[in-house]
Amino acid sequence: MTDLHADAPGPIAAGSLAAELRKACASNWDAYVNHPFVRQLAAGTLETASYKHFLIQDYLFLRHFARAWMLVAYKAPDLNEMRAASQTVDALINQELQLHVETCAGWGISEAEMAATPEARANLAYTRFVLETGHSGDLLDLLVALAPCVVGYGEIGARLAADPATVWDGNPFREWLDLYSDEEFQEVGRGACAQIDRVARARIGSDVTGSPRWSELCRIFGQATRLEIGFWDMGLNRED
């Protein structure tokens, strides 16, 4: 497990705070990025019903995730950070969500049906934890709560792209693999990492991991990582 982290592919640069946060919850991170749901996606063996269940919940998730990025923009200290957050919101609402709608249409699920589906508890727990962390804390707390999703999906995409076991031809989940392994998504993840480093430096200083706040940041990142595992579980087992 540990050597995978030493030079893991994906958006998390060695030496970044995201790399330190990931290290601090290594076993949970491993369970997240190598989850059976992910491996079955990559192998093309995931049950269709699980994928549909996941996709619909992920559509609902993305709406709250977009709201969280609105809160990032609200809490941004200047116009540059606000513009960065606003572009992420735009990408989420007008691109990623749109792709979900199209993919679901291909699986016979209408947007109205998705929007009317009740949120699964794992979904509710994750989204509301992130949003409320933003209200309780500051911009840094919120960015750290958002990180496991943004950088984790990027790492998963990059891992699968680098993994010879990944099935591309005829994989029914090919669109998903393409989306998250794409260079454009990797760039979003690298941007999120850089933003955490920048904001942490402004809010704490140069010695972030030595600051008394570090354990709380690790707690937030670890909690969000566990909630990602719960989200995969929910998809795999089609939990309400």
Add this chain to the structure above:
Amino acid sequence: MTDLHADAPGPIAAGSLAAELRKACASNWDAYVNHPFVRQLAAGTLETASYKHFLIQDYLFLRHFARAWMLVAYKAPDLNEMRAASQTVDALINQELQLHVETCAGWGISEAEMAATPEARANLAYTRFVLETGHSGDLLDLLVALAPCVVGYGEIGARLAADPATVWDGNPFREWLDLYSDEEFQEVGRGACAQIDRVARARIGSDVTGSPRWSELCRIFGQATRLEIGFWDMGLNRED
């Protein structure tokens, strides 16, 4: 089930909005107030490990619940509503939480141990849903999200007090039964119901159940009720 609701004991007065909200999610409400966890508490047959697991999580829950009442006070339109919310906070922090600390001490669990326990996912989902509902909406949305807990525990207490099957003598969970069946707690529940009626009239008007907002209020109340069921499940099955 239905005739139980016609003249259910507890703080919910016939004709109140809380009575209408409860009716709108009747089967979930029934599953909540008559949950096996509750029946085993009343019979004195609940496994001790489940009770301890529940008590510790409930201690963590109450802290966030107190935060939610702080938000009620923040959103209160005048000093009277602010004072009412502030008194509830005081009761939660200085009485109910204190009682949990003492009860847990009796079961050999220190406050430090409770405070250091990670929140179970069912706990996280419930508390953050309520808090975030307060940030998304207005005072009425927040009060409706808080209602299933405040008035539901009151109804459970009153039902158990009225139920000849409830075991009082030698019941190891007697303190819990006493707390929630006590007239003082019933009064807290009646106050919460009256506050919902008052705030709904001010925010919507006289025809609340006929307003387009009613379905959304029922959705919030129903969601919180399902999260209460999840909380009992978590206690019973000692879920993380």
Add this chain to the structure above:
Amino acid sequence: MTDLHADAPGPIAAGSLAAELRKACASNWDAYVNHPFVRQLAAGTLETASYKHFLIQDYLFLRHFARAWMLVAYKAPDLNEMRAASQTVDALINQELQLHVETCAGWGISEAEMAATPEARANLAYTRFVLETGHSGDLLDLLVALAPCVVGYGEIGARLAADPATVWDGNPFREWLDLYSDEEFQEVGRGACAQIDRVARARIGSDVTGSPRWSELCRIFGQATRLEIGFWDMGLNRED
């Protein structure tokens, strides 16, 4: 004064709630849209120092105004309302703010200089009142607090366009007049009015002006209108 309101030009449609809100604070509204600052802009006689002072403060204002629209998006009940708010944010950050930067550059003021200028008290009072109204209340309260700016500037632009006394040729403030009288800005104002009608119907019902909440909505709209007057005063008198 009153007959001006009967068929005032601009984005506020007769019969809309915005028209009712404006009527409820008619004399303040009149003082706002016919303020000496506005008349001197239209005549081309405003002192350059006052215009520069105003422009810099308006640049600072727009950043907080964009934050307020982020909060609108956060509180939006569905993806359509979220997209609408997100487009407004985009227009504010990438177009209106950008125009301010260019206009100021033409007057010899750099963006860095603007960003480093302390907020005038009238600016602080207005922006923070709007933002905090959003946190205290719901989406409707926030939209009503935002309305005097969005629809008022549209009405001012339309009035000046319809007023034969407006000087266009050689007016040093021509860019300002063009921006707010432009059909594109009128459309933004009409969209904001339609959104208020839509959200009010969803949150209160069909009889908004007859609801007990109406007086509070008028209070919010009236307060924001007075803060607009204060903003013009601040510009005219170059107040800190």
Add this chain to the structure above:
Amino acid sequence: MTDLHADAPGPIAAGSLAAELRKACASNWDAYVNHPFVRQLAAGTLETASYKHFLIQDYLFLRHFARAWMLVAYKAPDLNEMRAASQTVDALINQELQLHVETCAGWGISEAEMAATPEARANLAYTRFVLETGHSGDLLDLLVALAPCVVGYGEIGARLAADPATVWDGNPFREWLDLYSDEEFQEVGRGACAQIDRVARARIGSDVTGSPRWSELCRIFGQATRLEIGFWDMGLNRED
């Protein structure tokens, strides 16, 4: 001016962060604590109409100030900090506000009259700035925004108590002098200072004044201090 700060009476302990924040805005702090309104209060020469105007606005101010302390409690990281904030809220709502009501009654002003008075712009600017700072930032930002009021009134009370020029016998504002020079109020101020030191250490580390965040904290404290000056101006000149 500077030597006054070296050993200023009041709740700010030498070496505390509050002492550093005060030093960073020394001339504004001086203008605040030695404002003509304060000196005329101490001499008993303030115009009655100014005092009444101030008292009514201060009554309205205290409600929002209590809301800000609710937000402190909301953002508190643990039960101890939550209890501390909750006690401050209790003191504000049930003691300080009550004293204002009684004092005003003695001046012939009813609580209903006070509650119905529109907020002056200086009041609006100050209260909403503090509250919104809490939503934008974290607990530390909020505590620093609250500090000039809590510790400043304590310092003013202590200065006047130590100043031989202060008129006590027959001073019509004696109740005001007593309230803020009282040991109980000094203790509230010392508590607020200690809380800032504690939270800053937890959120930043041991070198708070050397951290990149320090300039932003000084900006918040300085802004709130200027808004205090504006509040005295508003009282003295009976501004709306």
